[in-house]
Amino acid sequence: MNFDRELTWLIFGVVAVLVVASLLTHLMIKRARTDGAKATLENVAARTRAWWWMVVIFTAAILLGKTTTTLLFGLLSFMALREFITLTPTRPGDHRTLFWVFFVITPLHYWYLLDGWYGMFSIFIPVYAFLFVPIRSALAGDCDHFLERTAKIQWGLLICVYSVSHAPALLSLDIKNYAGENAKLLFWFVVVVEISDVLQYVWGKTCGKRKIAPTVSPNKTWEGLIGGGFSTVIIGAALYWVTPFYPLQAAGMTALIVMMGFLGGLVMSAIKRDRGVKDWGHAIAGHGGVMDRLDSLCFAAPVVFHITRYYFDSQPLLQKF
Amino acid sequence: MISGLIAGSLRLATGALARWQGCGPDLRQRIYFANHSSNLDGPLLWASLPAPLRVRTRLVAAHDYWSVGKIRPWMAQSVFRAVLIERKRPTADCNPLDTMLQAMGDDHSLIIFPEGGRHNDPEPQPFKAGLFHLARRRPEVELVPVWMENLNRILPKGEILPAPLLGSLVFGTPIRLEEGETKIDFLARARQSVICLRDICR
Incomplete structure (x- = not known):
């Protein structure tokens, strides 16, 4: 079992965010006026329900170990x-x-x-x-x-x-002064990747205007990327205490995750568009396929892994070659 | 119980999504007819029906394939309650049409593959006459076209080991034999009604 106080706080935080999100969408659906708004919110509600499952499964796996x-x-x-x-x-x-x-x-x-x-x-x-x-x-x-x-x-x-x-x-990874705590780094990484997706979606839906790549993904806007990106960097940096990073390092790492995640989503959208589909599959209700949730993670994971390994590993640099 | 489990695992293994595009699941007597490219086609179509329909639906299958060994005959009889027909040499006393009509009785539906066998071609083969004769003898029964997508990639003809891709199937709008329609026209129309559903999958 990977249990310590910081991980407990992190899990509590995620659950709290989900509770707020569930209540908020519930209230907004009741107040929605147009059919279009209602449909979007119903989809948000379905996504939130699926998030509960994903969080439960992922947390359980983290707690059960490597x-x-x-x-x-x-x-x-x-x-x-x-x-x-x-x-x-x-x-x-x-x-x-x-x-x-x-x-x-x-x-x-x-x-x-x-x-x-x-x-x-x-x-x-x-x-x-x-x-x-x-x-x-x-x-x-x-x-x-x-x-x-x-x-x-x-x-x-x-x-x-x-x-x-x-x-x-x-x-x-064998990280300096972080032995036995890696589960928290992975948890932080996944939270940041997914929060970045969610916040870019929310910012894009609420104030998105200028499309970044209309031929690839009409939903990706500059407003979504910048608004979502900055809010994610704040959250990622604020959570520095679960990572092996200092606050500024955590902010930089989050910015990197946001960028790679965004670009990953863009690349995977290009493939979907070429194949003429909207979603990769139908495995997760409201979200589409598994790949629709992993696209950002795919591109961010190797980069985060290697940068962490290169700069934060406990072995002297030379031995790595 | 066992057949429920088998149906569930078939759906899970093929990741199959069934879409009722042209009609909904219904208990009335029907003949589901589909394109045929894999040994999984029949079992999966059967497994994709909701349980109350599944127990009343029988799979029409080739006698020469399903009577080999120990497992296949058991599956055919106890699970799919298959109607085994002789497809190589029909004679007067083992006419597949009679067997099928008898198996339908008053409350059973059938699953048939009118191409008569599996093919690896991208387009379905011309349909054999059985579907026409069934439509003529039982004009009140709904004929439901079904397109089975990707199953030939999961388990192609001649392969034993599967590749775990995602399959899907689409149920189309039921057709009937029109007044005065010839056999050739009807079979061509039936085949076209199956092919039309392909575009929904892709």
């Missing part, structure tokens, strides 16, 4: 990859490659993480899996759109499995 948390992220990777490949047209020649990708490569990658074999964890997918995928597809003998198909499967692995796994990998 293994459970890693397995939870492994499951999320599996589900996200499933949504990704479903939207990606593959051919019958990829069938056995996909079997390997889902049932061998993904579990093995998470196994290396659990096992603490950092070297293998960082190269297994970008080296071995990326060489294996085209080999297996070539052996199946179908040359149509070969490079395209291979690239899509590799990219699915990179985003859904490799990137996502860098969030639970925060648990295995």
Whole structure:
């Protein structure tokens, strides 16, 4: 059990925010005048209900420890990859490659993480899996759109499995003066990523005007990014006491998470738009698919992981090479 | 109980989302007809029906496939309550049409795949005549077109191991045999009603 006073406060805080959000949406639905406003608020209510579930599951996993948390992220990777490949047209020649990708490569990658074999964890997918995928597809003998198909499967692995796994990998970092407290860093990271999403959504809905990339995602506005970004940086910095960072470092780290999260959402929107869909799937009521909630995390996790590892690791720098 | 569990795990394993686009779930007698590209098609269509409908719906399946080994015949009989038909050489005394009509009786619905077998082509094959004869003999029964999306990617023909992609199925608007409609026209229209649903999935 990873229980200490700071984590307890953090969990209480999240639950309090959810209680307020649930009450607020409930009140606003009653007062909504137009049908459009009502529909938006109903969706917000559905999202909030789903948030309760997500918070309960994630908190339970964190409290149960590193293994459970890693397995939870492994499951999320599996589900996200499933949504990704479903939207990606593959051919019958990829069938056995996909079997390997889902049932061998993904579990093995998470196994290396659990096992603490950092070297293998960082190269297994970008080296071995990326060489294996085209080999297996070539052996199946179908040359149509070969490079395209291979690239899509590799990219699915990179985003859904490799990137996502860098969030639970925060648990295995050996951070100066922070031994045994990594669960709080992961909790903080996930809270910041998701709060950033939520606040950008709220700011965008309430005062969003100037679209950043109308062809990619009409919902992303400068007002949403700046308003949501600044409020998230304040929250992230205010929560510095659960992290190994000083307040300013926490603010910088949060700003980085906001930026990477925003760009990740943008990239994943471009893929959805190209495929002509609005959501990645239907696994989470009100939100869409698992990937709709993980898109920001995918892009933020590896960067946060490596910066933390580089600057805050307890080992002397030279030994890392 | 067991069939409920099997239906649940089939839906979970294929992540299947069933959309009732052209009609709602209903207890009246129906014939669900769908495109066929995977061994999962029949079981999943059956599993996607709400429980009260499921117990009254029987899967029409090939005798040569479902009578092999020990598990398949048990599944066919106890779970899907399949109507096994001879698709290779129908004779006068084992005519699939009679078997199907008998299996329907007064309160059962059927699931059939009018292409007559699984195919890996992107477009469904031309429909076989069985659907037309059923429509002619039981004109009051609703014929519900169903499109099954992605199941051939989950378990293609000739593969044993699945890839865990997400499937989905769409139930379309029921059709009936029109007055004076020829067999060829009707079968073409029925096939088209299935293909139309594909666009909703994609």
